[in-house]
Amino acid sequence: MQAFDQLQELWQNHEVDVKVSADEMLQQAKKEVNSIKLKSALNILGMLASFIAIAALWIFFHFESWTTHVGISITIIAIGVYTLILYRDYRLISKTDFTAHPHEYLNNLKTYQLNRYKLYNSLYWFYVIALSLGIIFYFVEILSHFNTVQKVLAVGLTALWMLFCSTILRKAVMSREKERISLLIEKFERISGQISTPE
Template sequence: MKDFDSLVGIWNEQKTAPQVDHQKIIDQYKKSREKLSLKFWKEILLMLPAFLIVVYLWFTFSFDFWTSYLGLIMVAACSIYFIVVQIINLKNIADSNTLFDKPKDHIQFIQKFRKSRYIQHTRNYKIYTLFLGLGISIYFIEFFYTLNVWLMIGVVGATIAWFAVCYLYLMKIYINKEEKKFTEMIDDLERLNNQFKDEA
């Protein structure tokens, strides 16, 4: 009988889910949010110089072809779009303060935010890349008539290679890292929410 009681005790211990440290998960979640916000700020600060270079080119150089101005407008529009999207993302994170009031709603917010980010990285990024590539291509028409042929081929080849590396390789790494971070955040919050349910 004693052995049976011991076996039941061991079985119950295995069935019981380990308690999570509330404060540890909350601190970890806050750090994840801060890192995400910091990433958005870095991307804004990296895009600003690109936009300022386009503005500088517009007002400093006198181009022979109207296509150069059209190309610059398209590149500037892409830069502005990127900055605006990141500002919206920052605002969404700043406005999401439902963690302590309504944890379940907050988990839904993170899931919705994750979905919107995935759309930005896939469908929207394709349109953004196409528009940016077209803008740069139109801008290059000006140099087709002035640069050495081999130099022009080198510049165009390097630009296409850079777009290919970003689209086919770097963007996949970027998406995977962000998806992993969102999964960790959601898993932690769901564990915390489930534990509060168990304790209620």
């Protein structure tokens, strides 16, 4: 039994030192950066598509109530501002060549991480409140054309969708993105360490 305890202690104290070259880490980091940039670009394109669709609705359909125009205006402004914030963050991670300037890119990545935290927390709630106000104003005229069942369905489904996006979906996306960016920052710190202290 004493031999087993000694073996277990030896196993627990044994540390495996895995050496990964800076080039290999840089290649892994490059894939992850490209993945984050692609996802960010797709988010921006989705927001632009929403902006264009709502603007087209406003231009090509005749609305009689002033509340509808206010609702659409609020929605378009909210989407536009959020899109500009997403674009600012996209530029932050895509403007610097991480192979040429790893330290500068690391600082940009940390700023990006902080910006994303703000985006998914305080700024997100301003966005949700603005969208909710826009939808409420929009629904004043639109719901008058619906029967009671359609009104309940429209309001209920909209509320459920916004609740789902604000809770489950937001937390899942936030958690996954936080983990990915943290791992990427860690890789760049290790790369910078290997470059600055040659073996």
